[in-house]
Amino acid sequence: MPEGHIIHRLAIENARTFGLRPARVSSPQGRFADGAKLIDGQILAEAEAHGKHLFLGFEEGAWLHIHLGLYGGFTFGTGPAPDPVGLIRLRLENDGAYADLRGPNTCALRTSAEKAAVHQRLGPDPLRQDADPDAAWRRISRSGTTIAALLMDQKVLAGVGNVYRAEVLFRLGIAPHRPGRELSRAEWDAVWADLVALMRDGVGAGRIDTVRPEHTPEAMGRPPRVDGHGGEVYVYRRAAMSCLVCGTEVRTETHAARNLFWCPTCQQR
DNA sequence: AGCTCATGGCGAG
DNA sequence: TCGCCCTGAGCTG
Secondary structure, X not given: OOOHHHHHXXXXXXXXXXXXXXXXXXXXOOOOHHHHHXXXXXXXXXXXXXXXXXXXXXXXXXXXXXXXXXXXXXXXXXXXXOOOOOOOOEEEEOOOEEEEEEOOOEEEEEOHHHHHHHHHHOOOXXXXXOOOHHHHHHHHOOOOOEHHHHHHOOXXXXXXXXXXXXXXXXXXXXXXXXXXXXXXXXXXXXXXXXXXXXXXXXXXXXXXXXXXXXXXXXXXXXXXXXXXXXXXXXXXXXXXXXXXXOOOEOEXXXXXXXXXXXXXXXXXX
C-alpha cells in the first residue's frame, strides 16, 4: 500500500540491510527464480527510488527493478529467515536479516539503459534531490486535465498517490476539478513545496500525516479518531464524514478510475 | 468461508 | 474506460 515515501524508505532499509555483506537471493515462489540466480551472492551496491519505483543495484551491474503496485509489500526480519509461507516472489537474506517481497507489480532485472528509460518516462519526484518542479509545471500549465488527475499522473509527477493527492489539494484549498492550466504559478509552487514537506515527513514516519496541529481532533475539542491506513488526514477516505475544519460533509466520486475525496467548502480556490 | 475493496499501473479496444 | 494483475484487511454471515 505504498506511495512514494514508502518506496524511499525501502531503498534506505535495503541499503542498510544488504549493503555490506553479500545477500543470498532467491524466489521461493519461483516466478523470479531465473533473475534471482543471476544476482545471488552479490553485495547490494546502491538503492534508489524514483516515485513508486525501487531500484536495487548489485555489484556486477544488474539493477533489480521493483514496483509494488496496489498490494505488493516488503517484510523485513532479523535472524534466519523462516520457512516461506504463501507466495514470496523475492527473498534477500544474509546471516543477520532477511527481506521478503510479496505481490509486486514488477520484479525484474534491468540494464542501466532500461533503468534510464524508466526514469525518462517519470516526472519529478518531490523526494529526490535532482527533481525539477518546472518540468511538472510545464505540463500542468498547458493541460486541460483536472489538477486532481494530473497529480496522480506519474509522467507529470512521480511518487504522489491517492492520499497525498487528496490531502495536498485540501491543505491548499484547491478545488480538485480545476484544469491544470487554470492554476497560477504561485499555486503550483505552493503545491510542490507542500508535497516536499509532507512526503519528507512521510519518509521519516512511515505513514501519511497531513493534519495541522490546530486541526487535530484534540485541538478542535472532538473525540480522537483512528484512520484505517495509519495516518491522520483531512479528507482521504472520509467520505460522508464531516470536514475537520468546517464541518461540511466530505465528498467523494470516482475520478479517472480512482476515488477522489474533497471538501466542497474548504476547496473553492 | 466468502465477498469487497485498496495508498497502482498496464494493455486492449 | 475497462479488465486484469494477484495480496490482504475488513467486513458479512
